[in-house]
Amino acid sequence: MRAVRNWVAQRLVLWFGLLVLLYMFLPIFVVILMSFNDPASRRGYTFDGFTLDNWTNPCAPYQLCSSVWVSIQIGLAATLLATILGTLMAFALVRHRFRGRSSMSLLIFLPMATPEIVLGASLLALFVNAGFAGQLGFWTILVAHVMFCLSFVVVTVKARLAGMDPRLEEAATDLYATEWQTFWRVTFPMVAPGIAAAAMLSFSLSFDDFIITNLNSGQTVTFPMFVWGANQRGIPMQVNVIGTVMFLIAFAVVLGGELNNRRRARALAGVRS
Amino acid sequence: MSRRKLTGYWLLTPGTLWLAFFFLVPTVTLVVSSLYDPEGSLTDGYVLTGRFANYADMMEFYGPTILRSLGYAFAATLACLVLGYPLAYAIAFKAGRWKNLMLVAVIAPFFTSFLVRTLSWKLLLGDHGPIVDFLQTIHLLGEDGRLLATPFAVITGLTYNFLPFMVLPLYASLEKIDLRLVEAGSDLYASPVTTFRKITLPLSMPGLVAGTLLTFIPASGDYINSELLGNPRTRMVGNEVQDLFASGSVPEAASLSVMLMALIVLLVLVYVRRAGTEELV
Numbered sequence: 318m319r320a321v322r323n324w325v326a327q328r329l330v331l332w333f334g335l336l337v338l339l340y341m342f343l344p345i346f347v348v349i350l351m352s353f354n355d356p357a358s359r360r361g362y363t364f365d366g367f368t369l370d371n372w373t374n375p376c377a378p379y380q381l382c383s384s385v386w387v388s389i390q391i392g393l394a395a396t397l398l399a400t401i402l403g404t405l406m407a408f409a410l411v412r413h414r415f416r417g418r419s420s421m422s423l424l425i426f427l428p429m430a431t432p433e434i435v436l437g438a439s440l441l442a443l444f445v446n447a448g449f450a451g452q453l454g455f456w457t458i459l460v461a462h463v464m465f466c467l468s469f470v471v472v473t474v475k476a477r478l479a480g481m482d483p484r485l486e487e488a489a490t491d492l493y494a495t496e497w498q499t500f501w502r503v504t505f506p507m508v509a510p511g512i513a514a515a516a517m518l519s520f521s522l523s524f525d526d527f528i529i530t531n532l533n534s535g536q537t538v539t540f541p542m543f544v545w546g547a548n549q550r551g552i553p554m555q556v557n558v559i560g561t562v563m564f565l566i567a568f569a570v571v572l573g574g575e576l577n578n579r580r581r582a583r584a585l586a587g588v589r590s
Numbered sequence: 591m592s593r594r595k596l597t598g599y600w601l602l603t604p605g606t607l608w609l610a611f612f613f614l615v616p617t618v619t620l621v622v623s624s625l626y627d628p629e630g631s632l633t634d635g636y637v638l639t640g641r642f643a644n645y646a647d648m649m650e651f652y653g654p655t656i657l658r659s660l661g662y663a664f665a666a667t668l669a670c671l672v673l674g675y676p677l678a679y680a681i682a683f684k685a686g687r688w689k690n691l692m693l694v695a696v697i698a699p700f701f702t703s704f705l706v707r708t709l710s711w712k713l714l715l716g717d718h719g720p721i722v723d724f725l726q727t728i729h730l731l732g733e734d735g736r737l738l739a740t741p742f743a744v745i746t747g748l749t750y751n752f753l754p755f756m757v758l759p760l761y762a763s764l765e766k767i768d769l770r771l772v773e774a775g776s777d778l779y780a781s782p783v784t785t786f787r788k789i790t791l792p793l794s795m796p797g798l799v800a801g802t803l804l805t806f807i808p809a810s811g812d813y814i815n816s817e818l819l820g821n822p823r824t825r826m827v828g829n830e831v832q833d834l835f836a837s838g839s840v841p842e843a844a845s846l847s848v849m850l851m852a853l854i855v856l857l858v859l860v861y862v863r864r865a866g867t868e869e870l871v
Contacts, residue, residue: 323782327684330676330679330680330683330684331680331684331685333676333677333680334676334677334679334680334681334684334685334692335680337673337674337676337677337753338677338692338695338696340673340750341695341696341698341699341750341753341754342695342698342699343710343714344699344702344707344708344710344711344714344750345698345699345702345707345710347710347713347714348702348706348707348710351710351713362709362712362713362716363713363716363718363719364713402604402605402608403605405601405602405604405605406601406602406605406606408601409597409598409599409601409602410602412598413594413595413597413598413601414595414598415595415598415599415602421602421606424606424609424610424613424614425609427613428609428613429804430803430807430858431807431851432807432808432810432811432812432828432850432851432854433808433811433812434811434812434813434827434828434831434832434847434850435620435811435847435848435850435851436613436616438620438831438835438843438844438847439613439616439617439619439620439847440612440616441835442616442619442620442622442623442840442844443612443615443616443619443620445623445632445840446619446622446623450632460612461612463608463612464608464609464612464613467605467608467609468609471605521700521701524703525700525703525704527704527705527814528811528812528813528814528828528832531832532832532835540703541703541704541705544703544705544706544709545705548705548709548818552709556706556709557706559703559706560702560703560706560707561702563701563702563703564698564701564702566701567698567700567701568694568698568701571694571697572694575690575694
């Protein structure tokens with residue numbers, strides 16, 4: 318009897334978990350479905366009929382594709398800057414001793430623990446007080462994005478560094494590698510997946526940000542801002558095409574990484590046996 | 591100072607300066623701006639008069655909105671915990687070879703835009719949408735009952751959007767648990783429920799605390815869900831701050847933001863102390 322109950326209980330958690338995952342995927346199915354929608358009216362948000370028009374003319378709505386391009390540019394620039402600055406900080410925090418360590422950790426943690434609306438409001442207050450109110454745009458958005466991506470990069474890279482076996486670097490030194498060689502041949506390749514994950518996280522945070530951007534963008538329109546503005550007038554279905562394409566690209570990148578990991582693990586196992 | 595020690599400082603400096611200039615200085619500016627005389631304007635400039643009455647004014651105008659925001663955020667956090675804990679548990683202990691795939695599935699919603707996903711909920715919860723139709727068929731919802739533009743819709747949206755922030759830290763903590771401890775529990779004749787309550791749950795506390803904070807804090811400041819899925823009576827603090835800034839009322843917007851932040855810090859301090867974990871980063 319107890320065995321039966323345990324069997325049910327064990328499967329129950331798994332099934333419940335799968336149901337929750339289904340809930341998380343529900344809106345994505347809707348996005349994909351709506352990318353083929355032929356809407357009967359501009360205001361409505363219901364599925365009225367099947368069409369391929371949205372996929373053949375993704376740039377038809379005014380400003381849609383230019384807003385995506387702005388988001389990509391900001392995303393790439395913010396990712397590059399945040400990843401470099403954050404990785405340096407992570408190395409310092411894990412590998413070096415210095416005074417004020419705990420206040421440093423607090424400084425890195427605080428931006429993650431502040432609601433976006435407050436982060437955005439603070440930056441806008443600064444820009445307004447510094448007389449930049451009329452010059453909000455690409456650069457102010459970039460500054461804001463680097464700021465909130467930075468902490469996530471530090472945390473991600475730090476976790477990877479802290480989990481590394483220090484004996485590997487010691488072994489390299491024992492084998493007469495210089496400090497520089499040890500870093501580029503041993504340390505960096507091992508941290509690289511963490512840096513890559515941090516960069517991907519930064520790009521998606523930046524590309525997706527709305528609340529902070531909305532306060533500090535001036536006349537510049539990013540993709541989320543386009544969607545927000547369009548929502549007041551009626552959403553063009555091409556927005557869902559962009560959403561679907563983003564999903565597919567990101568999924569392919571993650572899947573590629575996972576397959577690569579498996580291939581490597583198999584190759585390593587082959588070497589060991 | 592040794593060369594190695596110096597390197598550490600050099601590595602830290604650029605990032606620290608960025609955070610100092612674009613996080614610390616702005617925060618101080620926000621607090622200062624919250625004490626401006628609201629008589630000024632963006633074009634004429636503001637006068638710093640140390641007017642603490644701004645806070646009293648905002649409390650009077652937006653007190654209910656603040657409470658509503660915290661209430662919605664609390665409800666969403668609770669819902670995330672109820673949905674997220676079993677999911678994190680299933681991934682950590684029951685998924686077997688599907689573990690990585692399930693983890694990817696947890697972050698997959700991030701791959702499409704936050705706003706576009708929230709708009710999907712508008713369709714799902716809409717008056718002629720699948721969920722309303724189903725609930726009306728089984729008579730859980732009246733003929734003219736609706737889900738969209740209700741607090742329920744806003745909380746559903748918040749829950750949905752912040753669920754991964756609950757699941758990931760919970761998973762990270764559960765995954766670290768030494769399974770021998772759980773086995774020891776059942777070897778000593780503890781029932782599965784007791785084992786969970788006395789061993790698994792306490793050991794997953796760091797993840798639980800981190801997850802609830804990472805859900806509650808962004809949810810309390812959000813206004814996208816309230817704007818897209820709610821109605822004028824479900825407005826949250828974020829809506830008001832955004833609108834105040836958009837209409838150029840800098841001191842009011844600043845004092846409302848500072849108030850939200852102060853309340854959150856207070857709640858978090860009390861919570862972290864009661865939960866008994868200091869380790870957050």
